[in-house]
Amino acid sequence: MAQAGIHGLVGMAVGRQMPSCKGLVLGTVLGSFLPDFDNFAVGVATLTSASTDGLHRTLTHSLFFVLALVVVFGVVGVVWKRPFLTNLGLGLGIGVLLHIALDLLIWFNGVHVMWPLDVYVNLWAGVTPPEWFGKLLMPLENLFFAAYFWGLAVLARRQGTDLDRVRGLRGWTAVQLILFLVFVVLVYTLDRGFLTIYGAVYLVSLVLAAVLTVQLRETVETAV
Numbered sequence: 769m770a771q772a773g774i775h776g777l778v779g780m781a782v783g784r785q786m787p788s789c790k791g792l793v794l795g796t797v798l799g800s801f802l803p804d805f806d807n808f809a810v811g812v813a814t815l816t817s818a819s820t821d822g823l824h825r826t827l828t829h830s831l832f833f834v835l836a837l838v839v840v841f842g843v844v845g846v847v848w849k850r851p852f853l854t855n856l857g858l859g860l861g862i863g864v865l866l867h868i869a870l871d872l873l874i875w876f877n878g879v880h881v882m883w884p885l886d887v888y889v890n891l892w893a894g895v896t897p898p899e900w901f902g903k904l905l906m907p908l909e910n911l912f913f914a915a916y917f918w919g920l921a922v923l924a925r926r927q928g929t930d931l932d933r934v935r936g937l938r939g940w941t942a943v944q945l946i947l948f949l950v951f952v953v954l955v956y957t958l959d960r961g962f963l964t965i966y967g968a969v970y971l972v973s974l975v976l977a978a979v980l981t982v983q984l985r986e987t988v989e990t991a992v
């Protein structure tokens with residue numbers, strides 16, 4: 769999987785090219801994070817010693833999931849006369865599509881793009897990264913979370929939106945940078961227990977990224 773922060777930054781960059789319909793860009797950025805929430809299922813399975821097979825890169829990484837989001841939010845938006853929800857659903861669909869495309873391009877894994885149908889696309893089939901690089905991909909999550917939070921702060925400052933949140937964002941950026949440095953050391957030195965600590969921090973960071981995105985929705989949705 770590509771790092772969540774990369775998904776967020778790409779979602780934001782694409783969102784800034786979109787027309788400003790309330791909910792559309794917010795949905796795109798949130799949708800860019802959404803598929804990897806399936807890692808919560810992986811976390812629960814790991815803690816309960818159950819099999820993690822088929823939990824990641826399946827349901828939430830499927831084109832049927834994209835369709836379901838757009839249709840469900842679209843219908844609810846029309847019935848409740850809330851165009852915001854319709855736009856949000858469309859944005860979520862676009863964001864999940866971007867996520868799937870990026871996951872296929874980077875790094876080293878395939879995606880069950882039409883789950884539950886047995887269609888598995890892997891552009892990296894036959895490529896095995898060196899072990900040191902495979903390990904580095906984990907702490908890089910924290911580095912890219914830092915980049916995403918920093919990007920949000922820069923945008924807020926430049927636009928003069930959500931200025932009361934900028935200080936907090938800088939703090940979270942610093943926390944993620946420190947975590948990156950700590951995990952870079954631990955991933956190469958800790959023999960046991962790394963995945964449990966790292967996995968818990970990753971899941972909290974993923975929720976944090978979604979919460980900060982919603983809190984800074986004015987920044988996210990303001991076109992420069």
Ligand SMILES: [Zn+2]
Pocket residue numbers: 769770803804825829867871
């Ligand atoms: Zn993913």
